[in-house]
Amino acid sequence: MNMKHPVIIQGGMGIAVSDWKLAKTVSQTGQLGVVSGTAINSVLVRRLQDGDKEGHVRRALRAFPSQEIAEQILASYFIEGGKEPMKPYKRPAMFGIQSPKALLQLNVAAAFVEVFLAKEGHNNPVGINVLEKVLLPNLSCLYGALLAGVDYVIMGAGIPREIPGALDLLSKSKAASLKVTVDGAVSGEETITTFDPAEVMNGVLPQNLKRPYFFPIVSSSILAANLKKKATGEINGFIVESPLAGGHNAPPRGPMKLDEKGEPIYGPRDVVDLKEMAELGLPFWMAGSYATPEKLAEVQAQGAHGIQVGTLFAFSQESGLTPDVRSEVISRIANNDVPPQGLIFTDPLSSPTGFPFKAVRLGKTIADQETYEKRKRICDLGYLRHAYKKEDGTIGQRCPAEPVEDYVKKGGLREETVGRKCLCNALMADIGMPQVQAGGEIEQPLLTAGDDLNLLGRILKPGQLSYSATEVITYLLS
Numbered sequence: 001m002n003m004k005h006p007v008i009i010q011g012g013m014g015i016a017v018s019d020w021k022l023a024k025t026v027s028q029t030g031q032l033g034v035v036s037g038t039a040i041n042s043v044l045v046r047r048l049q050d051g052d053k054e055g056h057v058r059r060a061l062r063a064f065p066s067q068e069i070a071e072q073i074l075a076s077y078f079i080e081g082g083k084e085p086m087k088p089y090k091r092p093a094m095f096g097i098q099s100p101k102a103l104l105q106l107n108v109a110a111a112f113v114e115v116f117l118a119k120e121g122h123n124n125p126v127g128i129n130v131l132e133k134v135l136l137p138n139l140s141c142l143y144g145a146l147l148a149g150v151d152y153v154i155m156g157a158g159i160p161r162e163i164p165g166a167l168d169l170l171s172k173s174k175a176a177s178l179k180v181t182v183d184g185a186v187s188g189e190e191t192i193t194t195f196d197p198a199e200v201m202n203g204v205l206p207q208n209l210k211r212p213y214f215f216p217i218v219s220s221s222i223l224a225a226n227l228k229k230k231a232t233g234e235i236n237g238f239i240v241e242s243p244l245a246g247g248h249n250a251p252p253r254g255p256m257k258l259d260e261k262g263e264p265i266y267g268p269r270d271v272v273d274l275k276e277m278a279e280l281g282l283p284f285w286m287a288g289s290y291a292t293p294e295k296l297a298e299v300q301a302q303g304a305h306g307i308q309v310g311t312l313f314a315f316s317q318e319s320g321l322t323p324d325v326r327s328e329v330i331s332r333i334a335n336n337d338v339p340p341q342g343l344i345f346t347d348p349l350s351s352p353t354g355f356p357f358k359a360v361r362l363g364k365t366i367a368d369q370e371t372y373e374k375r376k377r378i379c380d381l382g383y384l385r386h387a388y389k390k391e392d393g394t395i396g397q398r399c400p401a402e403p404v405e406d407y408v409k410k411g412g413l414r415e416e417t418v419g420r421k422c423l424c425n426a427l428m429a430d431i432g433m434p435q436v437q438a439g440g441e442i443e444q445p446l447l448t449a450g451d452d453l454n455l456l457g458r459i460l461k462p463g464q465l466s467y468s469a470t471e472v473i474t475y476l477l478s
C-alpha cells in the first residue's frame with residue numbers, strides 16, 4: 001500500500017461548498033482537503049462584491065504572480081463594504097470555446113486564490129476538484145491551481161482522458177488543449193479548446209510548477225482500466241464513487257429505468273469489484289456512503305487506500321453552505337423531522353448534464369416543484385451549457401435549463417428541457433451568493449447530499465446542532 005497518500009479525502013464539492021476554509025481545516029489534520037474549482041471565477045467576483053469583509057481574497061490576490069492582472073480584477077469587481085443587498089451581482093462573461101482573455105485571467109486568479117488560502121499557514125497537501133462536464137473553464141482553472149502549488153487534482157463527471165497530459169504541459173507553462181464534444185458534429189470534425197499561459201499571463205510564466213497527482217473519479221473498474229491505459233499522461237490513483245454519493249451520480253449501466261419513486265434503478269452491474277480495482281496497481285479510495293470507521297476498515301482490508309467523504313463535511317461548520325441552510329438540515333435530522341419519502345431524492349432530470357443529481361427535500365428550494373415552477377428561466381452563468389453545431393456550421397452553446405423557446409430555437413428538443421433546473425444559480429444560492437434577477441427575484445437554493453446525511457446523528461453530540469470538520473475526521477479514524 002502506498003503510505004504517502006492520506007487515508008481520508010474530503011471530496012471536492014461545488015460550488016464552493018468545499019471552499020478553502022473547509023479544505024484548509026481538513027488538510028491541517030493531515031488528511032486531504034480539496035477545494036472545488038467549479039465556477040470559481042463567479043465565487044471570486046461575488047466575494048469581492050460582498051466586500052471581502054475579512055480581506056482573505058485581497059490578501060491572496062496580493063500573492064498572485066501577476067499584480068497587473070490582480071489589480072484589474074479588483075478594479076472591476078471589488079466593492080468596499082459590499083454591494084447593496086437588492087442590487088444584482090455583476091457577472092463575468094460566460095466561457096466559450098475561445099474565452100475572452102480577461103475571463104481566463106480571472107479564472108486563473110480565482111483558482112489561485114482558493115488554493116493559496118487552503119494552503120496558507122501549514123505544509124500539508126491540498127487538492128482541487130473540477131468536473132469533466134464543465135469543460136471549458138478547466139484548463140485555466142487548473143493552471144491557477146498549479147500556480148498556487150496544488151498537490152492533487154481530482155476530477156469526475158465524465159472521462160478525463162486528456163487531463164493528465166494537460167497537467168504535464170501546464171506545469172511547464174505550456175499551452176494545453178482539450179477536445180470539445182459538439183452536438184450535431186459529424187465524425188472527423190474536431191473542435192478543441194486551448195489555454196496558452198503565454199497569451200494570458202501578461203508575461204509571467206513560471207517554468208517549473210509542481211505536477212500534481214491526478215485522480216479521476218470512476219464508477220467501474222473497466223473505466224478505471226481504460227483510463228489507465230488510454231490517458232494522455234500519468235494517472236496516480238482513483239476515486240471509486242457509488243451512486244449513493246452526494247452531488248452528481250454516474251447513470252446506471254444500460255438503459256435508464258426508474259423505480260416507483262422516480263429514481264434511477266441501479267443493479268449488480270453498478271457495483272464495483274474492489275479486487276479488480278486493486279489489480280490495477282494504483283491506490284484507490286471508495287466514495288459514496290463509506291463514511292464510517294467500520295466501512296473504512298472493511299474497504300482497506302479489500303485493498304482500498306481509504307475513503308473519500310463529502311456529505312458529512314458539507315454540513316460541518318467550515319463548509320461554504322450558508323449557516324441557515326446547514327442548521328435547518330441538521331435540526332431536522334436531530335429532531336427526526338424527515339419527509340415520509342425520505343430526505344434525499346436522486347433526480348434523473350434536474351441536472352442539465354443529463355446525469356442523475358441528488359437533491360435534499362427541504363423548505364423553499366427548487367427541489368420543491370412549486371418553487372421551481374415559479375422561477376423564471378434564465379441562463380446567465382452558463383457553466384452547464386453544451387456546445388452544438390449551428391446550421392451555418394459555427395458552434396453555439398445551449399443549456400436545457402435555459403428559457404425553453406431559446407433552447408428550441410437553438411435546435412434543442414423541447415422534451416429535453418422538461419424538469420431541468422438551473423443548478424448554476426441554485427448552487428450559488430446555497431453558498432449565500434444568490435443572484436438578484438430582474439424584478440427583484442432572488443435565486444433559490446437546491447441542496448445536494450448523499451445518503452450518508454442520515455449519519456449526521458452519529459457525529460452530533462447530544463444537544464449540539466453543529467460540528468466541525470475535525471470532528472468528522474476524529475469520528476472516521478476512531
Ligand SMILES: Cc1cc2nc3c(=O)[nH]c(=O)nc-3n(C[C@H](O)[C@H](O)[C@H](O)COP(=O)(O)O)c2cc1C
Binds near residue numbers: 014244248287310
Ligand atoms: C454538496 C456536495 C457537492 C458535491 N459536489 C461535487 C463536485 O463538485 N465534484 C465532484 O467530483 N463531486 C462532488 N460531490 C461528491 C463528493 O466529492 C464525494 O465524492 C461524495 O460526497 C462522497 O460520498 P458521500 O456523500 O457519501 O460522503 C459533492 C457532494 C456533495 C455532498
